[in-house]
Amino acid sequence: MGDHPPMDTPADILDTLLRGQRPWQSEPPVFDPADTPAEPLPLFVAWFAEAVEAGQPEPHTLALATVDADDAPDVRTVTLRGADARGWRVATRADSRKGRQLAASPRAALGFHWPARSRQIRVRGPVLPASPEESRADLRARSTGALAAALTGRQSAPLGSLDELARASAEAWRTARAEPERDVPQWTVYVVAATEVEFWQGDPGRRHVRLVYRRPSPRSPEWTRQLLWP
Template sequence: MDATSLAGLRRTYEGRPLLETDVAADPITQFTRWFEEALEAGLPEPNAMVVATASAGGRPSARTVLLKGYDEHGFVFFTNYESRKGRDLAENARASLLFPWHPIRRQVRVEGSVARLAHEESAAYFNSRPYGSRIAAWASRQSAVVRSREELDARYAELAARWPEEPPVPDFWGGFRVVPTEVEFWQGQLERMHDRLRYRRVHPGWVLERLAP
């Protein structure tokens, strides 16, 4: 079978030049600038990011997850600790994040070590979620095989009946923080001569480097 050609999907990238003299001294401040511009541009879910992990044996996997907070300490998301990504991170506590802001011809890539949030932080976020999302966190043994949709719905209904108001925080659910060691900002440019600026952690600060496209 011949490979399907995608040559017709070629496109031209053109964006404002990304220069060393124009960016912030640290990647979190620069991320905030770009995130705010993504919001202003009307991107539907600018906090959607691809989270890539690998098992202890090096088997990679990736999925889209929502960023739920960030600061100078790192980027935070929440999940079931028994999910595939949770198991990967228990074995190999490193991850890569990718924010694919295609409509504005930008992307941000983050690499770093990963640590669980304190239970108090996870509980505070869990209790702020809509009731249905909290029940769903209990009902779904994320990444496990289920026999049918009906089985999943029955499990949800059973738990909603058990906790009609305030479900407790599951002990298998919580947050992770990706503590960045590298943050790269990519800006599309004409003729594939894209701008790539990478912040690399060199304690106690950051080194800014330009990468070839």
């Protein structure tokens, strides 16, 4: 009614923006699954190095999926702390929502997306907390801000106001500066002991190349490799 043009709804605006997005615009690198190592870690490291070289912003961030006590899925972004023969490592407070979920159901999936190389990597497996010494060393190796964040605590608990956060954070920064060796017993490194790692190479012609490594248990050194339909 009236002479105003109809307003775009948020959903309309989103539709227009989504129509303008185009994945896999740049020529993707060649990925030959026949020329891959017997286990996934060296290939992960090679792809990580190539993502860094291609200027991929924040290649070390990933989606960490967990399930809660009712088996309902949950997901959030975290930072990769490292990967070795044991598995892929992330770190958080054990009393955060994800920490409580991992205590109740110690298994996870990780998702890396490196659009600069048209690639994603998926990792799945059981999760084990690292030793308290390793978790302590992880926090020590980080910045004052990371220690302050870990000290602030109450991650994922309801927050009354931003003023409350500002006060707690200022106090945590004071402690972190004064006591850089300060222990945060809740800070925990978690190892995702992969039983499945998938390498996905995007292709503008939609002939995406998918190679999945699987092994029967995290203790088994016997990885199998399998191509998947895209």
